[in-house]
Amino acid sequence: MKIIHTSDWHLGQGFIGKSREAEHKAFLNWLLVQIEEQRIDAVIVAGDIFDTGTPPSYARKLYNEFIVAMHKVGCQLVVLGGNHDSVSTLQETESLLSCLGTRVIGGVAESPEEQLVLLNNSKNEPGAILCGIPFIRAKDVMNSTAGQSGRDKQRALIKAMEEHFQSVFDAALKRRESLGLNLPIISTGHLTTLASSRTESVRDIYVGTLESFPSDKLPDADYIALGHLHKPLTVGGKEHIRYCGSPIPLSFDELDHDKEVLVVELDETGLVAINPLTVPRSQPMHRVSGSLSCIEKQFSNITEGLGSEGSVAWVEVEVSTHDYLTDLQQKVTELCEGKPIEVIKVKRKRNSTRLVEESYVKQALSELSPHDVFQKRVEQESLTDEEVNKLTASFKEVVSEVQSSLTPQVEGQ
Numbered sequence: 056m057k058i059i060h061t062s063d064w065h066l067g068q069g070f071i072g073k074s075r076e077a078e079h080k081a082f083l084n085w086l087l088v089q090i091e092e093q094r095i096d097a098v099i100v101a102g103d104i105f106d107t108g109t110p111p112s113y114a115r116k117l118y119n120e121f122i123v124a125m126h127k128v129g130c131q132l133v134v135l136g137g138n139h140d141s142v143s144t145l146q147e148t149e150s151l152l153s154c155l156g157t158r159v160i161g162g163v164a165e166s167p168e169e170q171l172v173l174l175n176n177s178k179n180e181p182g183a184i185l186c187g188i189p190f191i192r193a194k195d196v197m198n199s200t201a202g203q204s205g206r207d208k209q210r211a212l213i214k215a216m217e218e219h220f221q222s223v224f225d226a227a228l229k230r231r232e233s234l235g236l237n238l239p240i241i242s243t244g245h246l247t248t249l250a251s252s253r254t255e256s257v258r259d260i261y262v263g264t265l266e267s268f269p270s271d272k273l274p275d276a277d278y279i280a281l282g283h284l285h286k287p288l289t290v291g292g293k294e295h296i297r298y299c300g301s302p303i304p305l306s307f308d309e310l311d312h313d314k315e316v317l318v319v320e321l322d323e324t325g326l327v328a329i330n331p332l333t334v335p336r337s338q339p340m341h342r343v344s345g346s347l348s349c350i351e352k353q354f355s356n357i358t359e360g361l362g363s364e365g366s367v368a369w370v371e372v373e374v375s376t377h378d379y380l381t382d383l384q385q386k387v388t389e390l391c392e393g394k395p396i397e398v399i400k401v402k403r404k405r406n407s408t409r410l411v412e413e414s415y416v417k418q419a420l421s422e423l424s425p426h427d428v429f430q431k432r433v434e435q436e437s438l439t440d441e442e443v444n445k446l447t448a449s450f451k452e453v454v455s456e457v458q459s460s461l462t463p464q465v466e467g468q
């Protein structure tokens with residue numbers, strides 16, 4: 056059977072005062088075309104269907120209209136809750152949507168069996184078993200224990216999450232045995248794995264004191280469809296553990312990679328193939344940087360690239376200047392006057408050493424948190440995202456440990 060793995064739609068996102076409604080509508084229409092052309096049997100949305108727990112009415116409308124369209128083309132839809140989603144908002148229409156072929160798993164269920172979904176192939180026969188794991192909140196899988204250190208809490212939470220993943224996978228194995236069919240098993244997850252990189256639009260997940268979940272604790276499924284990170288990624292060098300990324304750029308720093316959905320093909324032997332489908336961008340977006348004269352040339356290039364389609368490009372501008380210009384915003388606006396360009400964000404880029412020196416002049420150490428001091432020190436180094444993530448995770452673990460050890464002393468005073 057063939058499924059599409061997608062995630063992090065963030066319907067209803069407000070982007071620096073701009074609505075993403077037109078972009079999301081274009082994506083959903085494109086997705087419906089791909090479902091028919093690729094003969095897709097099921098679509099899995101691995102979390103963050105909405106951007107907030109109380110999405111605007113137009114976002115709910117897009118969601119509902121897509122579900123109706125999916126029912127018309129006869130394709131199954133499975134929606135998993137993410138950290139941005141409200142469990143109650145998703146589940147309030149769960150029974151109604153099930154009548155339209157959509158299965159919603161907004162949060163962790165009382166029993167593992169409730170998180171299983173039998174996916175049918177084009178012949179309307181069982182084609183795969185899905186372990187529907189939404190975003191896991193600490194309270195869903197464990198009880199806090201007094202006197203635990205920060206490290207103990209992390210270990211307990213990793214173990215509890217691992218046990219939940221495994222319990223649903225074990226339930227899938229039992230279901231497969233009872234059916235007497237050699238069906239592939241798919242699992243989902245909405246989390247950050249170790250060594251994964253984030254973008255500006257990704258809200259850090261902290262499940263209790265846990266920032267990242269070890270990928271080797273995930274179940275031994277034939278395919279694992281992950282959500283939360285907005286960039287397509289293969290986890291730990293394992294082809295069957297994937298982030299598909301968001302379908303539209305949710306921040307300007309997501310413009311350096313294509314947006315995708317993944318077409319996953321499986322049979323009774325397991326995973327057969329994974330083919331990415333590049334999502335076309337309906338809203339032109341660009342980042343430009345340099346001196347004002349250099350930016351003016353880049354504006355001209357953007358204008359030429361737009362052609363005569365009548366589109367207006369959204370642009371983030373980073374100006375390199377050694378002087379403090381009080382009218383910088385006005386100068387940038389003048390540069391794009393008469394051009395199909397809308398400057399959404401203006402940033403000032405200055406020498407990093409000078410910035411660090413200025414920050415120490417303006418701020419006393421007592422005004423900074425340990426995290427602030429750590430961040431300022433890291434900014435002085437040339438590190439990759441992966442190295443920064445590892446250092447940050449280790450630093451937070453140490454701080455949590457220290458704070459836990461100091462708590463009894465404070466209570467005793």
